[in-house]
Amino acid sequence: MKIVKHRLFWPAAALVTLLIINTIANPNFARVTLQDGQLYGNPINILRESAPLMLVALGMTLVIATRGIDLSVGAIMAVSGAVALTILDASENPGGLGSVAVAVVVAVLVGLVLGVWNGFLVSVLGIQPIIATLVLMLAGRGVALLITGGFITTVNSAPYKFIATGYLVVLPVAFFIWVAAVVIVSVLERRTALGMLTEAVGINPEASRLAGVRSRGIIWTAYIASGVLAGIAGVIFASNTMAADANSAGYLIELYAILAVVLGGTSLMGGKFSIAGTVIGVMTVQALNSAILFLGVPPAQAPVFFAAVVIIVVLLQSPRVHSYGRSVGQLLGVGVKPTREDKKEVAA
Amino acid sequence: MSADTEVQPIVKMCGITIAFPGVLALDGVEFRLLPGEVHSLMGENGAGKSTLIKALTGVYSLDSGTITVAGRERRFEATADAQAAGISTVYQEVNLCANLSVGENVMLGHEKRKYGAIDWRATYAEAEKHLAGLGLEIDSRAQLARNSIAIQQLVAIARAMVLDAKVLILDEPTSSLDRGEVEQLFGVIRDLRDTGVAILFVSHFLEQVYEISDRITVLRNGKLVGEHVAKDFPKDALVAEMIGRELDDLAAISDRADRAIDRSGTPVLKATGIGKRGVLSPADLEVYKGEVVGFAGLLGSGRTELVRLLYGADRSETGEIQIDGKSVRIHTPRHAIDHGIALSSEDRRAEGVVADLTVAENMILGIQARRGWLHPISKTEKDAVVKEYMSALGVRPANPNVPIGNLSGGNQQKVLLARWLATAPELLMLDEPTRGIDVGAKADIQRKVAELSEKGLSVIFVSSELEEVLRIAQRVLVLRDRRAIGEIESHSVDLDGLVDYIANSEEVSVMR
DSSP: OHHHHSTTHHHHHHHHHHHHHHHHHOGGGGOEEEETTEEEEHHHHHHHHTHHHHHHHHHHHHHHHTTOOOTTHHHHHHHHHHHHHHHHHHSSOTTSHHHHHHHHHHHHHHHHHHHHHHHIIIIISOOOHHHHHHHHHHHHHHHHHHHHTTSOEEOOOHHHHHHHHOEETTEEHHHHHHHHHHHHHHHHHHTSSHHHHHHHHHHOHHHHHHTTOOHHHHHHHHHHHHHHHHHHHHHHHHHHHTEEOTTTTTTTHHHHHHHHHHHTTOOTTOSOOOHHHHHHHHHHHHHHHHHHHHTTOOTTTHHHHHHHHHHHHHHHHOHHHHHHHHHHHHHTTOTHHHHHHHHHHHHO | OOTTTTSOOSEEEEEEEEEETTEEEEEEEEEEEOTTOEEEEEOOTTSSHHHHHHHHTTSSOOSEEEEEETTEEEOOSSHHHHHHTTEEEEOSSOOSOTTSBHHHHHHTTOOOEETTEEOHHHHHHHHHHHHHHTTOOOOTTSBGGGSOHHHHHHHHHHHHHHTTOSEEEEESTTTTOOHHHHHHHHHHHHHHHHTTOEEEEEOSOHHHHHHHOSEEEEEETTEEEEEEEGGGSOHHHHHHHHHOOOOOSOHHHHHHHOOOOOOSSOOSEEEEEEEETTTEEEEEEEEOTTOEEEEEOOTTSSHHHHHHHHHTSSOOSEEEEEETTEEEOOOSHHHHHHTTEEEEOSOIIIIIOOTTSBHHHHHHHHHHHHHOTTSOOOHHHHHHHHHHHHHHHTOSSOOTTSBGGGSOHHHHHHHHHHHHHTTOOSEEEEESTTTTOOHHHHHHHHHHHHHHHHTTOEEEEEOSOHHHHHHHOSEEEEEOSSSEEEEEEGGGOOHHHHHHHHHHOOOOOOOO
């Protein structure tokens, strides 16, 4: 009972179920091989490819916790990718570590500036988050096109390519980047009071104001974090393709990020948030995308398949469905279920 | 009270009982409304006024009792049923569509049609006819939101007339109007009354109630207390009926609070002419170290408004505040907190607790906010604070790690008290700290306030329970109709004296 009641139980159960079904459908799904000291296989691909979505969803979690939403993350990715590759393209030595460092740092800083802009609109000017971030969502790709001069800039740079496709020890670099981001954000939120104050502002803004919480700074911080993380995601995405494509970089990623946050059990109403839940949510979305490729779902049917699975997962998590399930169970005489759970609780 | 027997009531409510989980909101209430009268429904918060109105407008269904409208017994399943029976309501917060035009609002759902399409010209003509009937000459094609709240209220009444209302319910219609606007509204009300419409009027302004009402019905704690002809029912009798007399065994607290306060030095708080247009007339106040000042007055008298202005929850337009003799600027709650002022709001749910956070998190929210997020409170410190206040205030359940939303009102209030005490304020303002909580928790909170003030904490204690105010405060500031009308030493009056003062005292500007 205690385990079932944990807020991450259903998100995790959904992910595990999805992985099990995939493996049963095709045992190769779970196969991991070691070649030249590097791990390969589907699970590893999921870990590697989930990096951009993971970073964006992390930021989205913080923004949603303040009762907000950030629709501009995809556009920020496009801008930061364009900035990074344009700098590399213009540098005399695109393959040099120095120019790669400059490109990455400037691209992330651009993400930060865009986050500051979003946060300013929301927390200082009081514009509704969906509108405030819509501005950048629409304008951002235009800015990216402006930076690349309307072309898809392609660059050859081994160290830059290493970011998304390289390996450290036995696992992909991109995986280490998102793990580091998860750890840093968790520490920042849970080892300082930022997490609690963010939740307080998200749950009851007026009570928080009267309690003396500086909600403006708290909300602003969330949008800045989202901008920075989207900036890093843009760098990784561009490194994966080695092309600055203003139209496809981060396309619709804001919606997948919102989906991942919700699958992870954080409410769109704001307040209580779970970073671990978001990690599970991102894995679920990524595993689903990977399954579509791996199980050979025809591209034309892929969106329908995706939507169908998402609906099932969301229903699985719904408390209302749980209570229906319980009453149906009792009707069918499967009334042993509660007792069994109670025993578990006693045992725990 | 039998002068009206020849007229058949348009509305007759008999034995109305409505229960909510754990509360009997209405207990066998009788109510009659005659055609062509203005009838005021009076009672303090939680007396059952709004429940009765909601029963009459079909929002709540009855647990028992009957409603008879125009001689026919009715059963209202929804608000539309009540409207169909000729009962219309104009709420305190105007419930019209602000972004539609005046005319569209008046005629919404009753537009004139021609060949199946809306004939806007005829619709607006009809709307203007109804508006003119209320003496309103405004552009019916202008957006509603461009008009003042007073005009919007009249538009709402015009809309009720389109629905051909026999009964018009006005719930706190004057709370955001100025004097001239109230006159205009009352003119309309009198005209409608003279055409035979029955008007049910709810207001916290006693003067207005007496100005407009023919009869008054008083409720208290969900029960009918009395029905009176307004002109034969003195104000102090009304206030006494509304408040009631409760006997408490809290004499001990009273003895404790009955002590002399040294008012020779510099006051902890000195407010001069603090006010805001339409909210509170400029008021003066001094609070000394270790003193408990009570605010007495009916709901809407301005007592909550004054503490909110002092705290910066609302921004004052006039006046000056001095803390310990130094002039300070208080525009936001943060300014107040930084100067050692704390406010526990009257609205525990909306402005106090952060429901999904735990008891412990709610307790430390005040100190944490003051320190900023970069300086988190360590686990040891948090545990110490939480442990201290959990036991000092007797919070139940004694587990600080449950969401505060799961606690009873009294225990939530204790947690909020702890939140502010933990910030070590110089002046603690408690607005209705004992509303809606059980007797035991009430006594606990009052005892704590008496104890802390003995140790030098200054307190402003706002409560609609006058006995409580007299028991705990050394001095009482009396407010009426958004104005501070005077101060009394609490040992110099008894409850009747205070009631009399609230009801009858001529307005005197507070001694400067």
